[in-house]
Amino acid sequence: MKVATEPKHQESRHATLALHGGTPVRSTPLPLEFPGVHHMGEEEIEAAVRVLRSRSPFRFYGVDLQGEVEGFESEFTAFENVSHCLALTSGTGALHTALAALGVGPGQEVIVPAYMWVSVVAAVVNLGAIPVLADIDDTFCLDPASVEARITPRTSGIIAVHMSGAPADVEAIAAVARRHSLFLLEDCAQCAGGSIDGRRVGSFGDIGIFSFQMNKNMTSGEGGCLVTQSEYLYQRAFAVHDTGYARDAAGRAMYDKLEYCLWGRGYRLDEMRAAVLRVQLRKLPQIISKMRASKYRFREALRRFPQVQLRRIVDERGDTGCFFLTTFAAPELARAVNRALRAEGIVTFSQGINDVLMTEWGLHLYYNIPSLVQKTGIDKRNSPWSLAENQGSRTEYGKGTCPHADSLFERTNLLAVPSNLTEQDEDDIITAFDKVLTALAG
Numbered sequence: 001m002k003v004a005t006e007p008k009h010q011e012s013r014h015a016t017l018a019l020h021g022g023t024p025v026r027s028t029p030l031p032l033e034f035p036g037v038h039h040m041g042e043e044e045i046e047a048a049v050r051v052l053r054s055r056s057p058f059r060f061y062g063v064d065l066q067g068e069v070e071g072f073e074s075e076f077t078a079f080e081n082v083s084h085c086l087a088l089t090s091g092t093g094a095l096h097t098a099l100a101a102l103g104v105g106p107g108q109e110v111i112v113p114a115y116m117w118v119s120v121v122a123a124v125v126n127l128g129a130i131p132v133l134a135d136i137d138d139t140f141c142l143d144p145a146s147v148e149a150r151i152t153p154r155t156s157g158i159i160a161v162h163m164s165g166a167p168a169d170v171e172a173i174a175a176v177a178r179r180h181s182l183f184l185l186e187d188c189a190q191c192a193g194g195s196i197d198g199r200r201v202g203s204f205g206d207i208g209i210f211s212f213q214m215n216k217n218m219t220s221g222e223g224g225c226l227v228t229q230s231e232y233l234y235q236r237a238f239a240v241h242d243t244g245y246a247r248d249a250a251g252r253a254m255y256d257k258l259e260y261c262l263w264g265r266g267y268r269l270d271e272m273r274a275a276v277l278r279v280q281l282r283k284l285p286q287i288i289s290k291m292r293a294s295k296y297r298f299r300e301a302l303r304r305f306p307q308v309q310l311r312r313i314v315d316e317r318g319d320t321g322c323f324f325l326t327t328f329a330a331p332e333l334a335r336a337v338n339r340a341l342r343a344e345g346i347v348t349f350s351q352g353i354n355d356v357l358m359t360e361w362g363l364h365l366y367y368n369i370p371s372l373v374q375k376t377g378i379d380k381r382n383s384p385w386s387l388a389e390n391q392g393s394r395t396e397y398g399k400g401t402c403p404h405a406d407s408l409f410e411r412t413n414l415l416a417v418p419s420n421l422t423e424q425d426e427d428d429i430i431t432a433f434d435k436v437l438t439a440l441a442g
């Protein structure tokens, strides 16, 4: 990890802000924030071409099957230090598969964090169950105390989401789950490679899910997987992701194993993406260490500004570093800092979202999800909200339901940390913060 250094442009501290007509710190946009993409090269190309040359892009059979999906599953199993991995077509599909394997359905409540991604609540609602919001704490992930306060006799489980690259306080959350005999599903979509005390996220709960969509730490464009230590849950998940039936060691469908006879949803991963993921998995430690080094340079540089509150990180060594959050005492100051930083050139190309106020962070915030706030149903009966089994459940989703999250969202800036920042890019980001914070909060 890099030693924190003072930015080279000391004079800019007292310079006029770009917002007020001064010269911006940067005139070229920062790189886009897609971590795995910046490390893609000949190895990924070779992997994809290898599958195409074999003319065997399907995981179960082919004219010259390469076994890429199986290879990926066994390598990810070893990486996570668990016993089972199932490759899937997306993180959303992985959430759906996991909850179906766990038997979620009408009459059940699943606790979800106020800060997550729309797929988390979608997976619960799509199965006819009720998502119940719990607040977050200064980790920006589930607050274990809020989780405990939301438990009712209908609660079947908790989805802990490791948000914005850093692990949730998952050991405390797992303790709550154990105390109340609830399942724990970890959503590691934004935290692949993260850990606490050397133990990988995804291995603390009953099931951990991952996404390999393009914004994630490792990617094949689209893709996902789940991991578990349970043979039972693995077999059920396998059935759900395929035709509705688990398979024996020889690959034959097990129609007589009733506990594994479910309904298939067709989320099988293909060989080509698995081949790319095997390469990206090998690169993951290097991708993470690059982002983490940049992020911790920023964190060190900002420590001298008491006006900036930095996110509580459960284990800095296990932080994947893909986002840098800065929180201020008041929303007005957070807004002003964001406007001023952007004017200083701390922005990406138009597709990028790398420097935003959290209130603009779209479907990651519970009250920004229209279908949740308006309780849109999944069918003509307006399930799950209208189902008799679900009456009496807490279904509050408007702004104000999770006050600590609301307050953090309004006071926090979110900066994506691309995995290919040069030292000059990092210097510019530090200089811009320095200039803006000195002018606005000094």
Ligand SMILES: Cc1ncc(COP(=O)(O)O)c(C=O)c1O
Pocket (backbone or CB within 6 Å): 089, 090, 091, 092, 093, 116, 117, 119, 120, 161, 187, 189, 190, 211, 212, 213, 222, 223, 224
């Ligand atoms: C926390 C979280 N969960 C789930 C998902 C869904 O993953 P996918 O886009 O692969 O469906 C995402 C992706 O953005 C995510 O950020």
